[in-house]
Amino acid sequence: MLTTIRAHQRSFILGISFLIPVLLMGGYFAYRQMAPFGSSSLLTVDLGQQYVDFFAYLRSSLLHHPSSFFYSFAKGLGGEMWGTDAYYLFSPLNLLLVFFPGRFLTSGIMLILLLRYGLAGLSFAWLLDKTGWQKGPRIWAFSTAYALNGWMIANQLNMIWLDALVILPLIIWGLLKLFYHQRPGCYIFWLAVMMIDNYYMAWMICLFSLLLFCWLLPEAANWRARGWAALRYGLSSLAAAGIAAVTLLPTIYALLQSKGTYTEQVIHSHFEYFPFKMLAKLVPGSFNFDQMPSGQPNIYIGMLLLMAAFLYFFNRQVTVWRRLVALGVTLFFLLSFCYEPLDLLWHAGQFPVWYPYRFSFLFCCWCIILAAQTLQRNFRPRYWQLALLLLITGAVFAYVSQLKLSYLNASQRWIGLGFALISISCLAIPRKDAPRLYDLLLICLVICDVATSAFTSLNNLAYVSQGEFAQYTTQLDQATKKLRQHDRGLYRVAKTFTRTKDDPFQGDFNSGDHFGSTLEPAIPNFMGAIGQPAGDGFVTYANGTQVTDALLGFKYTLAKQNWAATALPPSGYRPDWRQLPITATTANIVARHNSDSLPFAFGASSEILQLPHTTLDPVSYQSQIMQALAGRPVNKQLFQVQNFNSVQFNNVQTSKQITGTIFKKRDFLKPASIRLTFIPSTNDSYYLTVGPSVKDDATLSINNKAFAQSSNYRDTVVINLAHRQKGRPVTITFRLKKMSAWLQNVSVYQLNQRSFDASLQALKQSPLKVSHHSSSSITGTVDLKRQQSVLMTTIPAARGWHAIVDDRPAATKTVLGTFMAIPMAPGHHQVKLFYRPPFLILGLVTSLLTSGGTWLILRYQSRRRR
Incomplete structure (x- = not known):
């Protein structure tokens, strides 16, 4: 009977540990009217610009085309997805998104986020209960502080990382069982789960497990016991990696081809900022948008627990050696937060792009563990320790008050100081006189403290409205659904409006846009070379020409039909689409058919195999590619430079040459501009090239209308100016944003329609007639x-692609540094192309063998113990 009562009490404690974070954050989200509670949403920064589209891709893949888990043509021009999924989508909780289609996806995101808050609290409460570090309702203070720690709040928008907080306490429990009881099964299992769930966070947790192991070592009886413990720890960690090999091996290869190419080659031994600046992070709510791209670690866990963690080093109930090792671990963390080589170690050799010090959740966990071992029921600090805390508190807040920080104001400092003084008072009160009242005070103090910090931090962020997301998503889905109903073939779709660069994932169509950490560098390099906005980790097909539309297989185009529709933000200008025949329409979008588009594979001249990239002019490079494929002279250009008919200079010096000239304001207080006018002499397409420096120095308008152009590009871009506008003037205006502007690579080109048509017809002679296709096979x-x-x-070359021609394996070649080509003799051929992630089979075999071997060893050890 007593055992049953205790089991019910334990279940009650754990259940409340789950509910407190859920109710706190759910109440806050409802107060902020976030979907499904109102007109706002959780979408902000990467969650709104990237992850939500990946979640839509996951849902469509699960329900409609599972082969896209391995490869997807919606990832830019095409790319592997196994390694991408391993970073973004392998959390089991994401399966719940199947029940939230389209515009309701934001509600699914909130559900999963609240579950992660609750599960983090539950998991840590379970660890405290199992270890005995805390018992009873007091656990709620520590579990809530863990679930709402500063890192969790600052990174709730990075949902792909949050499972780490749920799994970490289970790994710690497994490590404790491995060390004290020689039972590694729990540690192996949960570490393997973490490696499969998110390898990036798993890397940091592995480093942390090593630090924890060092902290436990003084508990071993002698050096022999420590040696055996180290051997068990090492072999168990390797076993976990072996079990996760089916994910790790293909992912490591994919990273070496993409994200791994950006690893720092030179490491500087220096501090990244003045270390004492971290003290500002000990104030509640010390986070805002400016801290996302660059800032200090988010480590707030509540004043009382911070102080208790500090008092751990003076706790005589803990052995001196263990306290010294704990001090070493703590100093290692603090040094990692500001010393570049250690910072790079935690981030696997790469500086984070935004969201610095992503490992700080481990420091939060570490401090809460120290606090839990300090704040025992009979703990009472000495008076000199309380005086020391009071002195340090005063010094910290005096120092922080002198700092001018955008994320801290006077109210936050006073609130933080208030919580600090109440915490010191709480530590000074003896618990024995009123234990239940004392525990209630402890619980309320910590929960109020971390909740205040969480709400203050989140109030500093702006969010995408639910209506903005829902309207755009609904309209895009309607248009792409109509296209799929009309044509179920293999093709790409271009558009002149955008919400994010991952719209193809959201709308489930193939395109040339993508934003992701695992984008292969060859894709943005090629897209930039042909005049598209591109950079490290993103590409956008927003500046196509008739040439690139045809070569890259953009068979359909989407454009705004109703320009008053604000839910479809414009991203490009394509007058050369207006004469294309209409395929489908929705209330606000018109889809047109581009009959000039080539299929994903077509017969071409072998000259393309030797074509070098010797020009930085994107239209010249487009011409060379087209002519080489068609077997025509590459020096016979498809584009000709056009002169301007008139130039008007306003408040800048005059110049006979426009491109390459640096124009400077004459009167600093007045606006300045350069107005260029040309009159098309034919009905052909005309294009403007603009160098990357222009976007920083000037704004661009065409015929006195602001031009919708991506503001983020590193190469010369190509803009469609006119089509079938013979004799009608076109005016281009550059308005200076600064004191001077460099009009880099500003030129107008005319497409020779006859030459283009001749080359296109040569390439249309031998299309690959597709009889079957999926995301990973043609x-x-x-x-x-x-x-x-x-x-x-026009499939990006990758080791995972294999070609079978006439029932025989065929060798592939990489052309233009980007695409796959297959040399073959003239004549009729049966062709099969299929993609298999490199090392997937080896990883699967390794996982199966390691899992089987580990199970047999653990079973043998269990029998010996019995």
Whole structure:
């Protein structure tokens, strides 16, 4: 009977540990009217610009085309997805998103986020209960502080990382069982789960487990016991990696081809900022938007627990050696927060792009563990310790008050000081006189403290409205659904409006846009070379020409039909689409068919195999690619430079040459501009090239209308100015944003329509006639003409792609540094292309063998113990 009562009490304690964070954060979200509670949403920064689209991709993949888990043509022009999924989507909680289609996806995101808050509190409460570090309702103070720690609040928008807080306490419990009882099963299992769930966070947790192991070592009886413990720890960690090999091996290879190429080659031994600046993070709510790109670690866990963690080093109930090791671990963390080599170690050799010190959740956990071992029921600090805390508190707040920080105001400092003084008073009160009242005070103090910090921090952020997301998503889904109903073939879709660069994932269509950490560098390099906005980790097909539309297989185009529709933010200007025949329409979007588009694979001249990239002019490079594929002279350009008919200088010096000139204001107080006018002499397409420096120095308008252009690009971009506008003037205006502007690579080009059509017809002779296709395989036939000896594809070359021609494996080549091509003789051929993630089979075999071997060893050890 007594055992049953205790079991019910334990379940009650754990259940409340789950509910407190859920109710606190759920209440806050409802107060902020976030969907489904109102008109706002949780979407902000990367959650709104990237992750929500990945979640939509996950849902469509699960329900409609599972092969896209391995490869997707919605990732830029095409890319592997196994390694991408391993970073973004392998959390089991994401499966709940299946029940939240389209515009309701934000409600699913909130549900999963609240579950993660609750599960983090539950997991840590379970650890405290199992270890005996805390018992009874007091656990709620520590579990809530863990679930609402500063890192969790600052990174709730980075939902892909949050499972780490749920799994970390289970790994710690497994490590304790491994060390004290020689039972490694729990540690192996949960570490393997973490590696599969998110390898990036798992790397940091592995480093932390090593620090924890060092902290436990003084407990071993002698050096022999420590050696055996170290061997068990090492072998168990390797076993966990072996079990997760099915994810790790393909992912490591994918990273080496993408994100791994940006690893720092030179490490500087210096401090990244003045270390004492971290003290400002000991104030509640010390976070805002400015802290996202660069800032200090978010480590707030409540004043009382911070003080208790500090008092651990004076706790005589803990052995001196263990306290010294704990001090070393703490100093290692603090040094990692400001010393570059250690910072890079935690981040696997790469500086984070935004969200610095992503490992600080481990320091929060570490401090709460120290606090839990300090604040025992019979703990009472000495008076000199309380005086020391009071002195340090005064010094910290005096120092912080002198700092001018955007994320701290006087109210926060006074609130923080109030919590600090109440915490010191709480520590001074003896518990024995009123234990239940004391525990209630402790619980309320910590929960109020961390909740205040959480709400203050989140109030500093702006969020996407639910209506903005829902309207855009609904309209995009309607348009792409109509296209799929009309044509179930393999093609790409271009558009002149955008919400994010991952719209193709959101709308489930193939395109040339993507933003993600695992984008292969060859894709942005190529897209930038042909005049598209691109950079490290993103590409956007917003500046296409008739040439690139045809070559890259953009068979359909989407444009705003109703320009008053503010839910469709414009991202490009394509007058050369207006004459294309309409395929489908919705209330605000018109879809058109581009009959000039080529299939994903077509017969081409072998000249493309040797074409060098010797020009930085994007239209010249487009011309060379087209002519080389068609077997025509590459020096016969498809584009000709056009002169301006008139130039008007306003408050700048005059110049006979526009491109390459630095224009300076004459009167600093007046606006300045350069107005260029040309009159098309034909109905052909005309294009403007603009260098990357222009976006920083000037704004651009066409015919006195602001031009919607991506503001983030590193190469010269190509802009469509006119089509079928013979004799009608086109005016381009550059308005200076600064004192001077460098009009880099500003030129107008005319597309020679006849030459383009001739080359296009040569390439249309031998299309790959697709009989079957999926996200990772294409099967069809092709009839190569006499002058064609290459099957050219616009599929990015990758080791995972394999070609079977006429039932025999065929060698592939990489052309233009980007695409896959297959040399073959003229004539009729059966072609099959399929993608398999490199090392997936080896990883699967390794996982199965390691899992089987580990299970047999653990079972043998269990029998021996019995």
